[in-house]
Amino acid sequence: MAKEEYGAKDLAVLEGLDAVRKRPGMYIGTTDSQGLMHCLWEIIDNSVDEALAGFCNRIIVTLHADGSISVDDNGRGIPVDKEPKTKLSGVEVVLTKLHAGAKFGNSSYNAVGGLHGVGSSVVNALSSRLDVEVDRDGKTYHMAFHQGHPGVYTDADPEHPSPDSPFKRTRKNRPTELDIIGKVPAKRTGTRIRYWADPEIFNKTAEFSYEQLVDRVRQTSFLVPGLKITVIDENIPETRESGDAASESETNGANDTVAQPVLGSADEAAVAGTAAASDTADAQSQPTTGEKADGEQSDEDLTLTGSDVIEDGAFGAQPDHPRVAEFLHAGGVKDFVDYLSKGEPVSDIWRIQGEGTYEEETQAVGANGELHAEKITRTCGVDIALRWVNGYDTVMRSFVNIIETPGGGMHVDGLMNSVTRQVRKAVEANARKLKVNLKDSNMKVERDDIMAGLVAVVTVRIAEPQFQGQTKDVLGTAQVKPIVTRMSDKQFGEMITGSKRGYKEQSGRVLEKIVGEMHARVQSRKAKEVTRRKNALESASMPAKLSDCQPGNDDVAELFIVEGDSALGTAKAARNAGFQALLPIRGKILNVQKASITQMLSNKECAAIIQVVGAGSGQSFDIEQSRYHKVIMMTDADVDGAHIRILLLTLFYRYMRPLIEHGYVYAAVPPLHRIALTGSHKGEFIYTYSDDELAGKLAELDRKHIGYNDDIQRYKGLGEMDADQLADTTMDPRTRMLRRIRMEDAEQASQIFSLLMGDDVPPRKAFIVENADDFDRSKIDT
Structure with missing residues (x-):
């Protein structure tokens, strides 16, 4: 060889x-x-x-x-x-x-x-x-x-x-x-x-x-x-x-x-x-x-005229985009947090700013191009903006100079260590007001409770930052952490305790939300310790008013949320007990858009729905644990029924969003009128779902010379139907009509929920006034 x-x-x-x-x-x-x-x-x-x-x-x-x-x-x-x-x-x-x-x-x-x-x-x-x-x-x-x-x-x-x-x-x-x-x-x-x-x-x-x-x-x-x-x-x-x-x-x-x-x-x-x-x-x-x-x-004159500005959010999935798009934001990270915030704000945007110095030994370039060790004083500029919004999603963006650090690093660790410590101090100081039992070892605020609904942008500016890995995902300059921590302890501490002027009311709402998240986490953990369901009667002490379906049909199980006890009686006779469960609610449930998470969990109707679905709430929600693959809102075909559906949807969107994202949530479509035919068609019935459809159907019958009873029945509620009518029109999968609730654009849905169900009245009033001329009854399912 x-x-x-x-x-x-x-x-x-x-x-x-x-x-x-x-x-x-x-x-x-x-x-x-x-x-x-x-x-x-x-x-x-x-x-x-x-x-x-x-x-x-x-x-x-x-x-x-x-x-x-x-x-x-x-x-x-x-x-x-x-x-x-x-x-x-x-x-x-x-x-x-x-x-x-x-x-x-x-x-x-x-x-x-x-x-x-x-x-x-x-x-x-x-x-x-x-x-x-x-x-x-x-x-x-x-x-x-x-x-x-x-x-x-x-x-x-x-x-x-x-x-x-x-x-x-x-x-x-x-x-x-x-x-x-x-x-x-x-x-x-x-x-x-x-x-x-x-x-x-x-x-x-x-x-x-x-x-x-x-x-x-x-x-x-x-x-x-x-x-x-x-x-x-x-x-x-x-x-x-x-x-x-x-x-x-x-x-x-x-x-x-x-x-x-x-x-x-x-x-x-x-x-x-x-x-x-x-x-x-x-x-x-x-x-x-x-x-x-x-x-x-x-x-240069950088003023943007109305024709020049391209609104943020004009891009994304749209097939077309402008030839010229301009971006200019004078508010910095505060504007960034406002842009990232989706949902009803719990607090204003809080700002932490300042500078600190630290010493670092580095390799400096000499006059002749040679490298030599040199100890120099660095300046670390800190600019942080944060706020809490309703919901449980966390949006945390961190940057070093203009480099995004998706993995966080020393600047994020410094902030969250401080925020966690200061929040715990504030909760202990207000334990009685917040109804927290300090003797219970489980009643301790964790970082996940604080992160729920938090929107934050963390930026630091330093010379020659050190990163962990070539991808620059994580800031590794250790000296940054104590600077951010000290600054946050002072500034955030004044905000969360309410000692800083104008922050008392906001800090109260933030602490209430965080404590509510803590209670939800503890409650969810306890629920997971109990076997989910071996059969309908052994399922973690379900509410007595639940008429559950037979076990073994989890893949096709349906939960009907029924408005009122009168409709419940008819629905029991109309349902297929093999896979259809019924849960009645009394009128309009709590508006969770305006309520805190603690108020939501203490509300009997909301708590019953969360318990019956069986998948938890908020961040702990697990779609795999859902006991039903269809959750159907069955309310009357009137304004009150529409209001109840909106309240239910607000609950699902805020605390059980995966149900909507996975297509599990539906609205039943009960008829509004019943036309009884006569003559050779006697015994046949036609159902219509709006006044316009009724007028059109009657005109069609007249053209075809088909007789019908002039005394047309109009259903004021589901309770007016007998079991056969309710089954044929609303519950039987072979003949019913359902509307699946979709969430193609979660951000737009969040804005609509906030507008229609939030605390801020002026925008809602403006919306009603601006759209009054475009009101179309055909768009209202009555």
Whole structure:
């Protein structure tokens, strides 16, 4: 067998960005849609870092019809002078050298999203073409790259650049000179990058997601107050309205540019603020919107007009989206919490803010580029907003600078440790008022009780944060935790105890909700300790008024919630006891939208429904434990019956939502009229479900000359039917009609419940007044 030789000649050395193209997964995770979006985040985050540093207040992202993407900001612009060590321009260093950038030092950036200096260069390496333009020192500089290598493209049409145009690569180890393609006012700065993702790198199935883009842009606009981010999609046909909005909100005014930039679509021309050469004289004689009369640069007018603003929530599952969408939120994380809050608020939005310092030993870059250990003092900025809403869903979003940390970390741990401790203190201090037995070891507030209904955004800004893992999911900088804890102890402690002015009533509602969640958890745990059901009579002491079905039919078991005892008697004779159970309720149950969870659990009707369904409530609800696969609300076909259904639906939505989500909840549809036929059809009956249907059916019978009794029976309630009539029309699966309650849009459903059933009367009154003219009786099932 021949001996295998292995020597230095067998070693492959990948230089520059070739390593990125060889192993792209190491830098962007995957080469599918996720990796495609990752590249865009890298470029956008560089612009956002300029905003975090205080040098940028406008970013425009353009999706071009040819598949390329451009990102334009009005930050300081990538340096265009020579970097002493490499003798290359700053632009070339940033876009061709890994681990190169200003974020390794301690002066240019403090709190940033990009830390490793690989973002722009990696995107460049994975692009079939990348063009960069920089506005600095009164000039517009340009450079182009092919698969990470600098050079010159010869475009047949400069206004429509293409990665397929002839390309001449700069000779190896030679610096590429920046082209000067135009002039701008001396104080104008910014960077524009346009790139085409390389099809040789990315999978054929890789697709760009507009929804992910706007979600990320919206999120960033919350985290960086005052930063206006515009998204332009050239794939959407331009209309007069969108064109006007684009020019009105994105044009910076006339300037001294004498050449159209390579990025030059119509929208980008507006974005870049370019003007024809003939405008130069006017620009020199009068101050522009980009310049003050004394030559100082003024802030851009970022005011949004009514026609410019795209309402948050206008995206998502909609098939279409606007050509131009803008995002600007001045309220920061407070606005973010308000956007994330769904449901009736229990408290206002509470804010925890401040700064703390800590010492950290780090590797600093010396004047000659060498690394050395240095102990420095860091500043940690904390900005937290939180509120409680009705319901049990928890929405917790955490960020370090603009980097989301889905796994939480030291900042979240610091907050929740403080909140848990302060809430427990407040509960102990108000034990008698909250009806908490401190001697009962089970009556202890847990973190899950506090988290139920909590909406919070936790942000910290620190230099060079440490993360657990390459994915940056968890913040690992340990010094952040005590800073957040101390700050939260003081500020949140004053809020939850009510000692801070204006918080006494709110803190009372929050504590009542948390204690209610604690009682629900304890009650649910006790219920789970009891065997669910061996048969109908052994089922954890079910309410005496429950007429249960026979055991063994769990897959088809139905629970009818019946309005009133009179209807119950008829329903008992009409049901199939093998799989149909009956639970009567007395009139209108508690409005849980206005009530606390403690009040809900102490209400006999609500407690009976939760007990009979057998799957718990709130966070502990387990759909697998539901004793019935159909829960049918059987109420009278009148206004009171409709009101009872709304109250029941509010209970299901707030505390047993999975029942609706899994399609277990139905509304019975009892008839409103019975027409008795005569003549040859004597003994036959026709049921109708509305006055309009009755009129139409009578007209049809008259046309067909079919006789009927003029004394048409109108049912005032289910109790007026005999057992056969109720079975045929409402209970027998072969002949009945049911309406399944769906929840296609949970957020919209929550808003409707809050509007119609909440404490806030003025919005409900306004809704009634505004919709009075559109009232349609046919939409009311009477």
